[in-house]
Amino acid sequence: MKFYDCTTAPxxxxxxxxxAEKGISIPxxxxxxxxxxQFSDAFRAINPDCTVPALQLDDGTxxxxxxxxCQYLEELHPEPPLIGSTPQERAVVAxxxxxxxxxxxFAAMDVLRxxxxxxxxxxxxxxxxxxxxxxLAERGRKRLEHFLRDLDRRLSGRAFVAGDRYTMxxxxxxxxxxxxxxxxxxxxxxxxxLRRWYAAVSARPSAKA
Amino acid sequence: MKFYDCTTAPxxxxxxxxxAEKGISIPxxxxxxxxxxQFSDAFRAINPDCTVPALQLDDGTxxxxxxxxCQYLEELHPEPPLIGSTPQERAVVAxxxxxxxxxxxFAAMDVLRxxxxxxxxxxxxxxxxxxxxxxLAERGRKRLEHFLRDLDRRLSGRAFVAGDRYTMxxxxxxxxxxxxxxxxxxxxxxxxxLRRWYAAVSARPSAKA
Numbered sequence: 159m160k161f162y163d164c165t166t167a168p169x170x171x172x173x174x175x176x177x178a179e180k181g182i183s184i185p186x187x188x189x190x191x192x193x194x195x196q197f198s199d200a201f202r203a204i205n206p207d208c209t210v211p212a213l214q215l216d217d218g219t220x221x222x223x224x225x226x227x228c229q230y231l232e233e234l235h236p237e238p239p240l241i242g243s244t245p246q247e248r249a250v251v252a253x254x255x256x257x258x259x260x261x262x263x264f265a266a267m268d269v270l271r272x273x274x275x276x277x278x279x280x281x282x283x284x285x286x287x288x289x290x291x292x293x294l295a296e297r298g299r300k301r302l303e304h305f306l307r308d309l310d311r312r313l314s315g316r317a318f319v320a321g322d323r324y325t326m327x328x329x330x331x332x333x334x335x336x337x338x339x340x341x342x343x344x345x346x347x348x349x350x351x352l353r354r355w356y357a358a359v360s361a362r363p364s365a366k367a
Numbered sequence: 368m369k370f371y372d373c374t375t376a377p378x379x380x381x382x383x384x385x386x387a388e389k390g391i392s393i394p395x396x397x398x399x400x401x402x403x404x405q406f407s408d409a410f411r412a413i414n415p416d417c418t419v420p421a422l423q424l425d426d427g428t429x430x431x432x433x434x435x436x437c438q439y440l441e442e443l444h445p446e447p448p449l450i451g452s453t454p455q456e457r458a459v460v461a462x463x464x465x466x467x468x469x470x471x472x473f474a475a476m477d478v479l480r481x482x483x484x485x486x487x488x489x490x491x492x493x494x495x496x497x498x499x500x501x502x503l504a505e506r507g508r509k510r511l512e513h514f515l516r517d518l519d520r521r522l523s524g525r526a527f528v529a530g531d532r533y534t535m536x537x538x539x540x541x542x543x544x545x546x547x548x549x550x551x552x553x554x555x556x557x558x559x560x561l562r563r564w565y566a567a568v569s570a571r572p573s574a575k576a
Contacts, residue, residue, distance in 0.1 A: 221462050246428060294503055300495075304495045
């Protein structure tokens with residue numbers, strides 16, 4: 159197995175934290191996104207989508223998506239469960255995770271990719287070029303504000319996003335929070351549930367991954 | 368179990384086709400999206416996200432996401448496998464499905480929600496209101512054109528999206544194709560792989576769901 163990573167990018171960090179929580183290590187190759195290594199012929203041959211993370215299995219098969227990689231690793235290494243131990247737990251965490259991705263992660267990506275000067279003409283990852291849309295960055299900020307408020311409410315009376323257990327949904331939410339902070343989006347003082355949860359998940363050794 | 372559906376919406380149709388392929392039937396309630404029933408207090412109590420599909424389990428738990436619902440149903444009814452029978456198959460199909468959703472489904476949603484007069488101020492599903500962004504609709508059309516071309520290439524030498532087996536990735540791709548046709552996006556004549564595949568998947572009885 160070989161894990162294609164980029165230490166500065168938020169998407170593969172989801173997998174790195176997942177691996178750290180599981181206590182698994184996989185031979186890793188860094189892909190230099192800042193210098194366009196994802197568009198090299200060598201990397202295109204591995205992942206035609208030109209994105210990381212990607213996990214190459216021993217038979218050559220490539221899984222080119224962070225969540226699919228985590229689901230695969232959970233099946234191979236069920237303990238500790240970061241998705242769930244029953245079909246119902248897995249479905250609940252998958253749905254929560256997808257909501258966080260849609261309302262938080264994609265919103266943050268919209269802000270970053272539609273405002274960063276170095277990403278002009280590259281407003282979406284992948285092999286195709288798209289121009290930046292300033293209104294989309296502005297919408298992304300509003301969405302992130304809603305996301306923080308909704309997450310604070312969800313965390314009222316819950317230790318973690320899914321309840322009393324740390325899961326993949328916490329990993330995704332942590333990534334969004336750190337992304338939002340990079341985008342200079344402040345977390346209002348009154349979001350006390352969110353602040354308590356964030357302090358707890360950031361203090362876990364895996365958060366350094 | 369109770370399935371919350373809306374027969375005119377593309378997202379719950381993914382679950383309906385999945386159920387038809389599995390030969391499962393679940394008690395179903397229609398949510399009248401055109402008349403705003405998703406924002407009623409009664410439905411908010413079921414799914415605060417104000418979206419369909421949603422699957423309510425017998426203990427009251429609600430899974431409010433199409434793909435999480437399909438993963439749950441696959442675990443309860445493994446045959447015929449529409450995701451996969453091994454961790455590797457499941458991961459490959461999940462990754463393909465997510466790519467189709469990102470590059471096709473969300474692109475089509477961007478076109479629909481940012482151009483439809485009746486969706487002014489409602490450019491995203493969910494409980495929050497966002498204004499339409501005309502440039503995003505235009506980008507969505509370009510993305511859909513790329514999606515069709517990429518899918519045609521992928522289907523060269525493959526009966527189905529994942530290979531020789533019909534999977535959830537075919538369901539998602541079929542939904543995008545029908546969505547694109549509703550948006551008056553023509554499939555170029557020369558995309559012969561895509562046309563062959565589309566004829567085959569649309570002819571399955573499940574496509575009527």
